[in-house]
Amino acid sequence: MAPKVLISDSLSDAAVQIFKDRGIEVDFQPNLGKDKDKLAEVIGKYDGLAIRSATKVTEKILAAAENLKVVGRAGIGTDNIDKDAASKKGVIVMNTPFGNMITTAEHAIAMMFAVARQIPEASASTHAGKWEKSKFMGVELTGKTLGVIGAGNIGGIVCDRARGLKMKVVAYDPYLSNKKAERMGVEKVELDELLARADFITLHVPYTESTANILSKENIAKTKKGVRIINCARGGLVDEEALAEALKSGHVAGAAFDVFKEEPATENPLFNLPNVVCTPHLGAATTEAQENVALQVAEQMANYLLTGAVENALNMPSVTAEEAKVMGPWLTLAGHLGSFIGQMTDEPIRAINILYDGSVGAMNLDALNCGVVAGIMKRANPDVNMVSAPVVAREKGIQISTTNQDKSGVFDGYVKVTVVTSKRERSVAGTVFSDGKPRFIQIKGINVDAEIGQHMLYTTNNDVPGIIGLLGNTMGKGGVNIANFTLGRNEAGGEAIALLYVDDAIPADVLKTLESTGMFNQVKPLEFAVN
DSSP states (O other): OOEEEEOSSOHHHHHHHHHTTTTTTEEETTGGGGOOHHHHGGGGGGGGGEEEESSOOHHHHHHHHSSOOEEEEESSSSTTBHHHHHHHHHHHEETTTTHHHHHHHHHHHHHHHHHTTTTTHHHHHHTTTTTTTTTTOOOOOOOOOEEEEOOHHHHHHHHHHHHTTTOOOOOOOOOOOHHHHHHHHHHEOOOHHHHOSSSEEOOOOOOOTTTTBBBBBBHTTTTTTEEEEEEEETTTOOOOHHHHHHHHHTSSEEEEOOSSSSOOSOTTTTTOOHHHHHHHHOOOHHHHHHHHHHHHHHHHHHHHHHHHHHHSSSSOOBBOOHHHHHHHHHHHHEEEEEEEHHHOOOSSSSEEEEEEEEGGGSHHHHHHHHHHHHHHHHOOOOOOOOOTTTHHHHHHOOEEEEEOOOSSSSSSSEEEEEESSSEEEEEEEEEEOOTTEEEEEEEEEEEEEEOOSSSEEEEEEEEEETTTHHHHHHHHHHEEEEEEEEEEESSSEEEEEEEEESSOOOHHHHHHHHHTSSSEEEEEEEEOOOO
């Protein structure tokens, strides 16, 4: 059955066509996002939800989204999506961080010009028939110092444009390396130095706990007298009441805001103050940007629903279409390794240790980790997936560690998973053969070569004669057909294991017969999700 996507906000017709061309059923209802009750009523039918800013993807909406796999936001901001609830539900949240970078950066530059030359007020005065030439004395940008808070994708473009305007650029960004700052032609500084030196300050950071009110009352007081402040990033980055007071006192000469703490902004402390330019969140509002983000989100969602490729996801590691092709068998193996240990472990897990050996170590290990953890967590929660599993593990206090090492054995690459409980450690290792099929290659330190099937039987016993015959005879009498039979032992007379791949689920009476022989230390039926 073809995946089904709902578009609940206004989106380009070209985006709708992309879904159709990819064989995805699409329901285009651009006004539905404004009706939260109706959205909750119908969302259960869809695999994907494409939105802009009007649709609010709340915990209530997600609770009703029985089949939802992905939410795609055409744009960079995802404040309208409850990402924690989505992660717990196992729903991927994607955005399109690159489609409107230039547009938003250009708007910040335009706002800087507007506040430097008081263009909106001068325009309104002239339209009113006045000729107040001396009233609107401005300042040049050339030679001034621009302080950029956040020198990432958009902030980096602003830095480039500002240097073209012959401005001196200083940047505060904890993630900006000295080498990159040098390549960008900007001076990396701490926040207090930026505040003290900048003639103009522009913000280009997301809204997080660490950036909320980054321009607080205290920090605004640290700025140079006559500074002009531009915010085209996110509301809540600036203490708007404190800024209003600084504007009234004359300490701040002007401000230009495209975003506000409360939106839609019908009232705000900055409104109607002299030399304050306000626009209604227009940073991404160009025809080019809206087309770009719409097309990008449609392609990303279609790729995920059809191929499993994850691009620009905010709550799980991204896996490109090319990576998905190469990693597919390894992701399957990761899930099987986790599933094996999850089914074998009854006591609470304290830690999960994952070892990547050889060629697999060059792959997207974050995604593989999610596959392993999801496999383990499914024992207790069958609905868990690669998105929700890390959240579940974190809530349970499980520590997850990863080790990457060079090729150390006969296999080009392999993965070994070890879980630690209060009672024991349990490990299993596997690899992917040239035929693309995953194999178990080691269990409890005992080397094996086991094909993985949907229905399997795992047994342990002391290494004595007759076990093979006993297993085969019991399976035969019970009408269970064996597709593959794997044996292993640590030493002659020591511990031995058997792993049988069978055609159908093993009846309970067959398991009881094996247990009643007294020959086995453990008899465990296993189930794996095999396509």
